[in-house]
């Protein structure tokens with residue numbers, strides 16, 4: 001008996017040592033942070049971003065008209081605020097508003113890089129206005145927080161790129177390879193007149209980039225389970241996209257004598273079943289990478305888990321599934337977005353329709369989704 005206990009103890013000790021060894025060798029991969037802007041310069045840059053947010057470059061929807069004066073104004077705003085950039089780089093416009101800048105490097109033998117961003121934003125529904133802490137196009141800076149549509153998506157990237165280029169130019173910097181800046185004006189409505197025509201033109205010119213950096217993710221606070229500090233996330237993959245429309249058609253009638261099941265009941269039931277049967281959780285390659293990088297920065301308990309992901313996979317799934325942002329990282333998500341049915345309070349509608357949007361994990365397919 002004693003022998004067995006001793007053996008069990010030995011196994012536990014070896015197992016614990018194995019876990020701890022993985023923690024000890026799970027080393028940080030963060031580079032040194034360097035401050036390049038003084039407080040005053042930072043404030044000036046923030047003010048320029050705030051100014052950019054005040055110009056309502058709204059993409060209302062595919063084939064819907066835009067307020068072209070706002071888009072023209074935005075271009076002019078860049079020209080006024082980044083004069084060196086506009087003096088030294090060449091600018092080609094596409095579909096009137098999209099802007100492609102070319103910064104020639106000293107070494108034509110190297111492949112160029114492309115920094116991409118977009119300056120259109122999604123509309124704000126009248127009915128949502130009361131929910132905004134500050135008007136969406138106010139560009140208000142209050143207690144070190146900048147408020148406004150486009151602050152994250154995606155004028156921050158336009159302004160950050162412009163700030164960097166202007167600053168580098170003023171310091172006499174010359175890039176070795178060519179740098180292209182591609183600023184689209186219709187990303188929110190599929191980018192068919194912006195990014196698409198810019199990339200087609202570049203292809204025509206035989207320009208092949210070493211790499212392209214586009215809008216990715218933000219600096220997140222309180223959104224990564226187990227992390228207290230801010231986390232700057234670099235998106236290395238994008239989830240897939242699928243939308244399914246559910247439609248039910250059952251004879252309606254008067255609401256004083258409803259049948260057992262109406263079109264709305266059936267549809268509501270279907271949505272409930274979809275939500276109750278989420279797609280299975282999985283650690284995709286980009287998320288595995290994310291954990292390798294973020295794990296070493298976490299408190300001991302979390303570090304232990306992330307240093308041993310294969311052993312603690314289910315714990316990770318449980319923690320991540322608890323919150324929308326975490327859940328989206330480990331599975332294909334299910335989001336009902338539109339319900340359409342009924343016109344009058346006392347009439348049972350014959351038709352009910354729902355739209356459900358899915359975001360697919362890298363590696364998963366629409367076919368697999370339909371099977372599920």
Ligand SMILES: [Zn+2]
Nearest residue numbers: 153154187215
């Ligand atoms: Zn965006």
